Structure formats: C-alpha cells, structure tokens
Amino acid sequence: MKALKQNAIWLVFxxxxxxFAYFNPRFLxxxxxxxxxxxxxxxxxxxxxxxxxxxxAGIDLSIGSIIALVNVVCAxxxxxxxxxxxxxxxxSIAMAILIGILNGWMVxxxxxxxxxxxxxxxxxxxxxxxxxxxxxxxPDLLRYAPEAGLNGNPTLGFFARWTLxxxxxxxxxxxxxxxxxxxxxxxxxFAVGSFILNKxxxxxxxxxxxxxxxxxxxSGIRVNRMKYLIYALSGFFAGxxxxxxxxxxxxxxxxxxxxxxxxxxxxxxxxxxSVAGGIGRMSGVIAGVLIIGSLKSGMIMMNxxxxxxxxxxxxxxxxxxxVDCFSKKRQAS
Amino acid sequence: xxxxxxxxxxxxxxxxxxxxxxxxxxxxxRRGEILGLIGENGAGKxxxxxCCSGAVIPTSGKIRIKKEKDGEVKEFTRMTPQLASENGIxxxxxxxxxxxxxxxxxxxxxxxxxxxxxxxxxxxxxxxxEAAKAFEQLNIKINPRTLVxxxxxxYQQMVEIAKAIQQNAQVLIMDEPSAPLTTNEVExxxxxxxxxxxxxxxxxxxxxxxxxxxxxxxxxxxxxxGEYVDTLxxxxxxxxxxxxxxxxxxxxxxREMTQxxxxxxxxxxxxxxxxxxxxxxxxxxxxxxxxxxAGEVLGLGGLVGAGRTEIAEVIFGAKPKESGKIIFMGKxxxxxxxxxxxxxxxxxxxxxxxxxxxxxxxxxxNNISMPIYERIxxxxxxxxxxxxxxxxxxxxxxxxxxxxxxxLVxxxxGGNQQKVILAKWLAAQSKLIIFDEPTRGIDVGAKFxxxxxxxxxxxxxxxxxxxxxxxEELIGMSDRIIVLAENKIMGELQKDEFNADTIxxxxxxxxxENKKEAS
Numbered sequence: 001m002k003a004l005k006q007n008a009i010w011l012v013f014x015x016x017x018x019x020f021a022y023f024n025p026r027f028l029x030x031x032x033x034x035x036x037x038x039x040x041x042x043x044x045x046x047x048x049x050x051x052x053x054x055x056x057a058g059i060d061l062s063i064g065s066i067i068a069l070v071n072v073v074c075a076x077x078x079x080x081x082x083x084x085x086x087x088x089x090x091x092s093i094a095m096a097i098l099i100g101i102l103n104g105w106m107v108x109x110x111x112x113x114x115x116x117x118x119x120x121x122x123x124x125x126x127x128x129x130x131x132x133x134x135x136x137x138x139p140d141l142l143r144y145a146p147e148a149g150l151n152g153n154p155t156l157g158f159f160a161r162w163t164l165x166x167x168x169x170x171x172x173x174x175x176x177x178x179x180x181x182x183x184x185x186x187x188x189x190f191a192v193g194s195f196i197l198n199k200x201x202x203x204x205x206x207x208x209x210x211x212x213x214x215x216x217x218x219s220g221i222r223v224n225r226m227k228y229l230i231y232a233l234s235g236f237f238a239g240x241x242x243x244x245x246x247x248x249x250x251x252x253x254x255x256x257x258x259x260x261x262x263x264x265x266x267x268x269x270x271x272x273x274s275v276a277g278g279i280g281r282m283s284g285v286i287a288g289v290l291i292i293g294s295l296k297s298g299m300i301m302m303n304x305x306x307x308x309x310x311x312x313x314x315x316x317x318x319x320x321x322x323v324d325c326f327s328k329k330r331q332a333s
Numbered sequence: 334x335x336x337x338x339x340x341x342x343x344x345x346x347x348x349x350x351x352x353x354x355x356x357x358x359x360x361x362x363r364r365g366e367i368l369g370l371i372g373e374n375g376a377g378k379x380x381x382x383x384c385c386s387g388a389v390i391p392t393s394g395k396i397r398i399k400k401e402k403d404g405e406v407k408e409f410t411r412m413t414p415q416l417a418s419e420n421g422i423x424x425x426x427x428x429x430x431x432x433x434x435x436x437x438x439x440x441x442x443x444x445x446x447x448x449x450x451x452x453x454x455x456x457x458x459x460x461x462x463e464a465a466k467a468f469e470q471l472n473i474k475i476n477p478r479t480l481v482x483x484x485x486x487x488y489q490q491m492v493e494i495a496k497a498i499q500q501n502a503q504v505l506i507m508d509e510p511s512a513p514l515t516t517n518e519v520e521x522x523x524x525x526x527x528x529x530x531x532x533x534x535x536x537x538x539x540x541x542x543x544x545x546x547x548x549x550x551x552x553x554x555x556x557x558x559g560e561y562v563d564t565l566x567x568x569x570x571x572x573x574x575x576x577x578x579x580x581x582x583x584x585x586x587x588r589e590m591t592q593x594x595x596x597x598x599x600x601x602x603x604x605x606x607x608x609x610x611x612x613x614x615x616x617x618x619x620x621x622x623x624x625x626x627a628g629e630v631l632g633l634g635g636l637v638g639a640g641r642t643e644i645a646e647v648i649f650g651a652k653p654k655e656s657g658k659i660i661f662m663g664k665x666x667x668x669x670x671x672x673x674x675x676x677x678x679x680x681x682x683x684x685x686x687x688x689x690x691x692x693x694x695x696x697x698x699n700n701i702s703m704p705i706y707e708r709i710x711x712x713x714x715x716x717x718x719x720x721x722x723x724x725x726x727x728x729x730x731x732x733x734x735x736x737x738x739x740x741l742v743x744x745x746x747g748g749n750q751q752k753v754i755l756a757k758w759l760a761a762q763s764k765l766i767i768f769d770e771p772t773r774g775i776d777v778g779a780k781f782x783x784x785x786x787x788x789x790x791x792x793x794x795x796x797x798x799x800x801x802x803x804x805e806e807l808i809g810m811s812d813r814i815i816v817l818a819e820n821k822i823m824g825e826l827q828k829d830e831f832n833a834d835t836i837x838x839x840x841x842x843x844x845x846e847n848k849k850e851a852s
Binding site for chain 1: 649651670671672675681683688689690691692693694695699700702703704706707710713714715717757761
C-alpha cells in the first residue's frame, strides 16, 4: 500500500504517455523521445536545487533570472571578450553560485522571507542580464572560434586545444550515439541529488530543518549554514541548467527562462515534495519532471495552443499542491 | 439506553496505517455527572475525544447522543464538527481556539455572528450583551470588549467555556484543562465546572492530575493502550483516596508501582566539577554562580518565569552570555551555538518537547543520530550500518517502545519521545545533561522510567541539571537544589534540608526564617 502510494506518480506518468501515444503514435517514436529528453534536461537539472530549497520549506524564485544572466555572461565572455569556452562556463557557474549565496545570506542572516528575498534577486539579476546585453540577444554562438580563447589565455592552452575540436558541444551539446549529452548531464545531476539526499548527512539535515527549524538547531544542526549551502546549490544547478539552455539555443537571450521558476516548482511539487517542507523524494521529482516534459511535448504535437498550455500547466500545479494538502488533511483525521 | 445516558460511545476503534490508536473503547456519560477519563499518554484519550468532535473518523463503532429536549436518541458512525455542535457536544482543547486580536464577545460568536436586522452588519451590542449574560451565568467577571490576547490564560479558557454554554452544549469535554493554569485559576475553573454540573451539563474531564479527578469526578473511567479497562465510582472520603490512587495507577499502567522515585546509591564525585558558572549574566538572568559535580543531580527550582530555562539556554549556547565565566571540565568555554555546546559534551532536553526537542516528522533513527552524523560519516557519506546499530542499541538500552526505529517520532507517546531525545544525547556522549521539566505531560509509568534513566546517568558519572516545577520531583530526584526567583539565585538547599516550604519561600523571593541567621 505504501509502495503504491509512493509510486503513484509513476502510474500517472505511464497513463499520460499512453494517452498521448493513443492520440499520436509518433509520440513514442525514437526521435520524439530523444527530443523530450533534450527538452526536459534543463528544468530537470534546475529542479534538483529547487527540491532542496522546498524541502527546507523555502522557495527560490531567482533561478529563471540566474539562467538568463548565465546565458548572457557566458556568451559575452566568449564572444565579446574572446575567453576560452570552459573558462567562461566555470566563471558563469561560479557567478550563479554567488547569487545563490546572496539569496542564502538574505534568507538566513538577514531573515527576509525566502519568497521576497529570491523575488528581489529575480528582479535584480534579470535587470543585470538586460544591462549587460543591452536587451539584445548575443547570437551566433555557433560561429564562436575557440582559437580566440587560446590567444586570450595562453595558460589555458591545453583546455583550448582540447575544446578546439569539441566546440560542437555548443551545437545542441551534441549527442553520444542517440543520447543527447544534456540528458546525460541531467541523469548525472539526479544521481548527485539522490546521493546528497539519501546517502550524505546533508540530506538528513535538510529533512530535519524542513520538519522543524528550531528543534534542528537545538539538535546541533547549524541551520544557517545549511541554508547558505542549499541556496548556493540551487544557484549552482540553475547555472548548469543555464549552460545547457545556452548550448541548445546557440544564442544568449536576456529574456530567456522568464517564468521558468514556476515550471520547476510545478515539477518538484508534482513529484511529491511538500511545500510545507520536510517531505519528498528525488525519485518523485524525476517523475514530476518527466510528466511535465512529456505533457508539454505531447500538447505541442497535438497542436494545443501556447495559451492553452499555460492553462493546463497552471491546473497541474494547483492539482499537485491540492493532492498534497488534501492527503495531509485526511491523514490528520 | 436503559439508563439516562446523554452520550454513549460503543466499541470505538480507530486504525491508522500501521498503528491501532483505539482498539475498543466504550464510554457512557450520565446526565449531569462529571466523568474523569484517565490513562497513560498514548492510551488514546485524545483520539477518543477527537472521535466525539468529528476531527477523527472512527474505523468502527457507534456514537449515540440523547437530545435533552425530547429525549430522542440519535446514532452516528462518525461525527463532524457541525454535527457535534448541533448535538450539543463542545470540547475545550489544551490549545484554545481563540483569536487573540478579537474581543471576548467576538470570539464567542466567531463564525455565527449576531446580525442587525438588515442581515449584513454585525450587531456588536447584541453580541456583547449575550456574552455578558453568559459570563454572568458562570459567575465570572470578564468585560466582553476586552481583547482575548489581553486576558490571562485562565480567562481565555473561561471564554471558551462560556462559548460552549452559550451554544447550549449539554456535553462538555475538557482535555487537560488545568495544565496551563495557575493554582488560583485552577480553583476558579473548578468552581465553574461544578456550577455547570449543578445545571445538568455532563462533563468528561481528562487530566493527569489524579487529585483533581478525585475532587471533581463522580465516576472515573480508565483506558489503557486504546482499550477500555474499568470504570470506578469515585469515593470522596479522604481516607480512602491514597488506596484509590494506587488502584488507579495499577489500572493505568497495568503493573504495580511500588515507589514513585527509584532509589539511587549516592554517586557524587565531589572532586570532579563538571560545570561551574561564575557570575554569569545573560538572557535576562543576573549573577548566576553554581557548580555541578560528576554523578550529581542538581535541581533547579523556582516559579515559572524565574529564569531557569533562560540559564539553561545560555549554558547550551542557544542564547548569548553577556558576562561571567562558564567553566566546563576545567576549561573556560563560551559556546556560541548549540552545536558548539554539544561538541563540548553539553545536552539539553527542552521543556517543549514537540517544538524544541524532537524532530517529529523524522524517524526515531534519524533523531538519535542527528547530533553525531558528522562523526559517523566519511567524506559526508553516512555509515548507514553504524547509524542503524547505534539507534537500535539505544532503543534496547532505554526501552523505547516502537515497532521499528524507522517509525516517525510524531507517532510515539510523550514518554517515548522524551526517551528518543535522551538517546540522542547519549549517542552524543554528553557529560552534562540539562533536563528542562523532564516529565511534563508524561504519564505515571513512563515518568518512573525517566527517573530510572536519570539515575543510570549519574551512576555513570554524568552530571545532571534538572529544572522542575513539580516540587515532589525536585525533592525526590535532586542531590542538591538551587532556587531561582526573578532571574537571581535565592538560595541553595543540601539534601538534608529539603523541604517544600523552604523551597516555596525562596521561589517567592523570601528568605525563610530558619535560613536567615545562616546567611
């Protein structure tokens, strides 16, 4: 019974697949599956950080802006400054982590409610992305010549030479055989996420803090440090998702990923992570990501308009939270 | 219904996934009587009354209610809050359902306001008049316009009772009504309860305090482990009460209890000072100095708000110290966080177990390992075998009653929750354990076990600082007692000087006669 309840979300996923496959047999074709895996990868990656944040009863609304800023900064460093690709990636992800730490500082040390603190950084860093790019896209990453990186940073010659033949990673991140690299990155991230949650003591701390912050502190958990860590992790995964998005689009847009945080929150909550904190499993979140991913793809294949898609996604979020709250209510009686 | 029962619960059973909270409980309440309902924590009292209020849906069983007016008997398989109130059942919970920002009158008519004739605007005057009438009936003086947050706890409770009476409740269920009250408030509450009884209201009175049960009740029903045990007629002859108490305790715990406090061989190591405070100021407390030795139970007495919990928080690093010295195991320490204090070997079992002590939504195993995760991990990876065996070991050692250590702590009784918190600090190898009200809200049987565990601790050379508001517990368990009043130390008593009167006068800020010359 318990196993059924915990895996009900996967049942939903299978039913959903069956419905789309019934209406459009092409839905289950190999190219489409590859396509879905590519599409879900970037919010799959970001959902891991969001899972941690929601587990401690927080929220991170800044991840969409982090993605846009990472896009713009990474492209700017490569295209306008001629930096080596790897260096640009590392710097932009480091910046994403710093933004996460800033969120952690506002939430933990200053005591601003998470929803306000991260909403503020959402606005701030979206603004930064516009300022840096002048509101215009930085296009044609595919014409990026890594030799520039070689000239600019002779010390990084080795990496530059290595990337010389591999810069296609920025051409939709390439595929290994049939499997897109970005999907592989997502799977690796989920593995890391599950590991943190289940095998390391951080996971135990996250669940404890989500259950009761005061008692956690009095049990010897340094709650503030953990909050810094969690928001930094959320920033890191958002940064990584930003790189994946950049690789897929091939041009950096300061308007990228607007409203992205809500999609990710939908995935996480749909996956059974309670917004009240303390409850949730990584496997559920994976299912949540796949459900939303295939829902979007399936709706596009069925020619559902973008506006209708918004309505459906909103409904899914309400139903997901509703089910969570309803089952808690019933448990209580 | 042969007899004049107003409420009958028949073979009530409540199952939760994996746990049976109520196996089979039957309860009959006669018109105009006070029925004392007792049982250990976890016996199922709260679940039972929640079945009456509609907050819990029984798995099986019947609830029968006889209407006062026409004697009509209604039978239900479940209640809802709506049904309960329609049928004249009202419940006074331990936590009140008041809205502090509203007036007493507004609280009484919360959700069913009296409207003016136009049917839109609230008729405040009429509500205040009705409320005043209800208070008058109960002989209590509350201004209906006073905001509830400005009322004392006792009066807040009265507002709840008045609300029930105003709604024509014929059955009033009171869950531990005296727990939050001061002695004087308890007296006035008793008067109101007796007044209600004389008016024909039937009352179920739940309490851990047996003396209250004897004073108020006509009959006493005992439940144990979710099952009905027995119902006794209360004999109010003071001579027989000690006997009856023994009988009741036996019925509640299902075993003989010879002594309230387990004996302990003196094991103080006077040459080994574990903790010394020198003129510590902070968290409101002033100039606190004392020593605790290895193997000693130092009792900390005083009234609520005297600054006892406050000094514990300073020692545990939860609140900052302003000045003075804390010397632990011969070294001066200045713990800035609970983590730092834990690493030194200091532990705190807080007064409010559910809010500050146990992680209710976490498993027993995770609770026990929480302070030591970093020690039983390598490169952040938990050694899960070790984690399991440590928790399983303490489960056996201190007999935490649970089907599995994977169970969530919220499903345990108060006594077992306290044991889990203790196991956590044992796992952390604490050298000083501070118990803040160690047995508050814990039933008799589990209390005895906690006392035995404290004895085991000091026999192993742990130092124990025990804050307690229960005079008997303080005297029964301590080797030495320090009494605080108004954030300062008022006096210290050696074992041969223990005396409730002396402690009480110190606590009230008075130096007792026999001590005046000495000091």
